Amino acid sequence: MHQKPYILPFIFGILALICLTIAPYLVFMYAGIEKEMGLAQKIFYYHVPSAFSMFLGSFLCFIFSIFYLWKRDKNCDLWAACSAEVSLLFGTLVLITGAIWAKPIWGAWWVWDAQLTLTLILWLILAAYHMLHTYLEDAVQSARFRAVLGIIGFLNVPFIHYATKLWRTHHPEVVRGEEISLPPDMKIVFFFCVITFFALFFALLFKRVSLAKAQNELESLKAEI
């Protein structure tokens, strides 16, 4: 009966493991060293895919939250909460790798760049979402409130994007972020890393969902006794 939920994390876990072993080789051996930033640029291959995974996670949370309020399916709530949690993890990775990269390149751990600020605020919303989950007692109400916050929070992304952009252009000392055009070797490695991180994202997500389902089952079994 529980065959399906357990096979998916396994497949994606193996995929992520294989990709994660190949990725460092590609990053350090295959891709060229960037002229201006040198070795520090290598973190870009982990930083940007983590950011993509974070946004994917928050988007999934938004979609599942809508479906929960619409269909009232407990599974949707489970998926929404788990995607938000995994998204929070990747957001933390983005902020940490960003800071490590910024120190040698920009000369400071933190610069109030538009993209960085966007990530930070989204991270704060995800953290608030996670806290709401822990501070509510009633399970059904908790699911409803979480879904509302999941929707409200994701709707905020375009506003944060626009506001931080406007804000930074109003300040003259703005520092521009990542390069846009990549040489072909870097592009291949970059795409490989995106696939790697997506595989890792789904592996963690499926694992987290099956864990949450097991927890729920345990709760209901306990209630029966």
Added chain:
Amino acid sequence: MPLFFTQTLAILQKDLKTEWRTRERLSAMAFFAFLIVIIFNFIYEPGSPIIKTVAPGIFWIATAFAGLLGLSRSFAIEKQNDCLMGLRLTPADPGAIFLGKMLGNTLTMLILQALILPILVIFLNLQIAQALPHLILPILLGTLGLATIGTLFSAMSLNTRLREAFLPLLTLPIFIPALLAAIESFRAVLEGSEITDWLVLSSAFVALYIAACLLLFEYVLED
């Protein structure tokens, strides 16, 4: 008048009446805002020119924090004598309950701001007489934005273990873009520069969130 607006007005009237009879919430908010303005003065050297550039920030921090204090009471008062259940049992549309509450909170905060602004002028020696007409729209939009998400989360935070204390944790991260718009447009008005972009941002924020809250409030009220 459509039924929806009659219901909204009834809720608004009820909230304003209870507030007016005690003025409990408003006086606590005003005193808190006054304290924030005073405390912020100690960060800088008295008479330092930097005060002029941070004044919009102080104004909005005072509004947001004192506003949150008031917003947290917005649904907490309904907990007494199970008034929330009474509200739920009325044939009123949940959206109308939300809108009435939200407008009541907006009005309370606008009164609060009318009190903070003179305090700011006196203590920070700020010249705003000429800029005042241009300040009205950005302040109104910022306040509407705060009241909208604050009212929604006020109803939600009441059911958490931390009660009202949880409200800022939910409201502030979402409010950041509108807060940024409010502070930056205040500063731009004082400097005499363009604020159209910020106004577009805050009006879009208010419009989208009012629409979203009208739809979602039903799920928050549900028991």
